[in-house]
Amino acid sequence: MTANRTTAGSNKITAPGLIRWSGVAAMLAGILFIVIQMIHPADVLSSVSTDAWAIAHYLTILMSLLALIGITGIYARQAGEAGWLGLAGYLLFSLEFALLMALTFIEAFILPLLTTDAPKIVEGFLGLSSGAGSEIDLGALAAAGPVSAVAYLLGGLLFGIATFRAGILSRGAAGLLAFGAVASLAAALLPHELGRLAAVPMGLGLAWMGFSLWMEKRR
Numbered sequence: 154m155t156a157n158r159t160t161a162g163s164n165k166i167t168a169p170g171l172i173r174w175s176g177v178a179a180m181l182a183g184i185l186f187i188v189i190q191m192i193h194p195a196d197v198l199s200s201v202s203t204d205a206w207a208i209a210h211y212l213t214i215l216m217s218l219l220a221l222i223g224i225t226g227i228y229a230r231q232a233g234e235a236g237w238l239g240l241a242g243y244l245l246f247s248l249e250f251a252l253l254m255a256l257t258f259i260e261a262f263i264l265p266l267l268t269t270d271a272p273k274i275v276e277g278f279l280g281l282s283s284g285a286g287s288e289i290d291l292g293a294l295a296a297a298g299p300v301s302a303v304a305y306l307l308g309g310l311l312f313g314i315a316t317f318r319a320g321i322l323s324r325g326a327a328g329l330l331a332f333g334a335v336a337s338l339a340a341a342l343l344p345h346e347l348g349r350l351a352a353v354p355m356g357l358g359l360a361w362m363g364f365s366l367w368m369e370k371r372r
Contacts, residue, residue: 168229172366175226179363182220186356189213190349196279198272201264210261217254221247223363224312230366231319239315245308252301302337309334309355316362323365330358 193209194200228235228243235243264275281298313331317324333355340348 172226172230173369174367175222175229176363176366176369178219179223179227179366180360181363182216182223183356183358183360183363185212185216185219186359187353189216190352190356193349198268198276198279201260201268201275201279206265207261210257213257214254214261217250217257220250220359221254223359224250227316227322227362227366228312230369231316231321234319234321235315236318238311239319242308242311242313242315245304246312247308249301249304249308252297252304256297256301306334306337309337313358322362322369326358326361326365328358329354330362333358 189209189212192205194203194205200206224243224246228239231239259278264278267275278294281295310331313327313329313334316322316327317331333352336351336354340351
């Protein structure tokens with residue numbers, strides 16, 4: 154009877170255990186973030202109906218979900234030490250991945266259905282992603298791109314700085330995450346395809362931070 158109770162207790166789900174496992178989600182999100190940059194086809198009308206487009210966008214939806222889980226666990230682990238800066242960074246960073254998930258859902262499941270009947274709408278939506286702009290009025294969707302860009306930049310920067318100051322997880326990972334957010338500014342100076350490489354430091358920083366959270370208990 155005692156052995157059974159011990160076994161049951163060892164299998165009990167705890168908040169620290171869930172937080173630690175969220176580190177795995179962050180690691181996977183960071184790795185996928187980098188992979189997606191390498192396989193993402195050009196944001197042009199002819200790409201929207203291809204298998205490569207579908208795969209890249211399905212992975213982006215998965216990555217966004219994993220990132221939300223991962224950064225939530227990271228924030229929960231250091232909420233007391235991260236202070237208001239950490240909270241602001243967490244909320245903005247979460248907004249970025251929530252917006253990315255919603256916009257990617259449209260790109261993955263709706264745009265392919267419009268390539269023949271409404272190609273101008275598809276091209277306009279793609280222009281929001283690439284920064285080329287849209288020739289047609291997309292309403293509130295037109296604001297999604299700038300809002301996402303600001304949330305990515307400020308969210309990643311503040312979250313990285315707060316994590317660095319908290320000193321609980323790897324400061325190297327926190328610094329790389331903050332650098333990755335600022336590196337996104339370089340994307341505006343490069344062709345869209347090359348600008349995707351500016352996302353690599355962010356992916357590495359997120360994966361490293363997740364690894365730091367996962368390994369914390371063992372250390």
